[in-house]
Amino acid sequence: MEKVDIVILSNGPGELITWVRPVVQQLRQQAKIDLRISVILSPCPHATGKEVAIATSYPEVNRVQAPEYFWRFLLWGKTAENWHWYPQGVVLFLGGDQFFTVVAGKRLGYRTVIYAEWDARWWRWIDKFGAMKQEVVAQVPPKYADKFTVVGDLMNEVRSQNLEFRIQNSELGSSNEVISQKSEVRSGFSNGESSVELIGLLPGSKPTKLSLGVPLTLAIAQHIHKIRPQTKFIIPVAPTLELSTLANFADPKKNPAIEKMGGVGAKLLTPSLDSKETESREQRAGWEIKNPKLVTTGGVEIELITRTPAYDLLSQCRLCLTTVGANTAELGSLAVPMIVLLPTQQLDIMRAWDGLPGLLANLPGVGAAFATIINWLVVRKGQLFAWPNIWAKEEIVPELMGKLKPEIVAELVLEFLSHPExxxxxxxxxxxxxxxxxxxxxxxxxxxxxNRE
Known part of the structure; x- marks a missing residue:
């Protein structure tokens, strides 16, 4: 059987989860040849350090190289483990810099493909492009147009994967009801409810966002619960985030920002109870812990969803409160309403910028000062940060930036819940x-x- 190498260039956790995952699944399903799929990661300012683990977890992927070895590969064509390469192969761009595809293709002597979401570059040296929209092709000189195929939006695979999950797990007999989104699928909550008023909380996965995002969303949830006690809350925990780390950001003793964000802390409760005494106490309180939970100082329970991706639950949310990042793109592709939160109570904390601003904000010693200045300028500029708003070039999901007060945000959430239209x-x-x-x-x-040409 013919043997072919597929080399996927990618970088951040968002690209790995929303681009790489569905593509490698399709490559395996369609291939009638012996494929060997390799993922080579390039450095990314939004990396969490667990990208290798994410890519390795995909059963379709044969081998993964960490980003610290990327430049050696790009310059010399050598991997850290001195991988063997088949004579025939394709380099596929799914994140990073499109120029890397040109170089990698030349180093390995392979054909090249770029997934072009918003723009396409290096058309002379790339063999094929898969464009998200026709607008991408319109920007290219006509003589290169035959290299392009409009494939659609990879982010929308999130929606189709969720629909497939709903069909497979529906307790109703008719898949047509699922497809028309008229059916209700059991949410998997410990109380077994199938239809709840659900709000998703997505405070981020990095310390710079979690330090403000966790206490802010906890305080908002507590305010909402006072008015609408029927509301349930979930946090889909990022695969790169440990529960103990998340809990630390909800602990007033470990996160001083809690006092500035509403003063609401929380404790972590897990299914693995420490003692029979603890188990008895929780049973008396009427709790049946099947998923981990954060329980706020006011007694509000927030269920922690650790399986990834949790698209089936996110799609059932009436509304999500989220920080900026790839999660806004995922929610947008699921068509889940959201409010995007950019708290500025501590301007020196937010340092997750791209390019030169990100480098300056993370310099040792002086980074905090640069971060304060950069964030102050960003606040004044009033640019859009949520991906759906960037796509639409207007604010279609609310972006709240400034010294956010939990009770004010909660009022906006309650306004939406009271007017579902x-x-x-x-x-x-x-x-x-x-x-x-x-x-x-x-x-x-x-x-x-x-490979057939």
Missing amino acids: KLVEMSDRLRSLRGKPGAAQKLAEIVLSL
């Missing part, structure tokens, strides 16, 4: 932004077709 309108606008699912299948077809 506003949430429906937001969801419809999110759904209209992106194309139809199927991009991963089409992109895999392009990659595999190069």
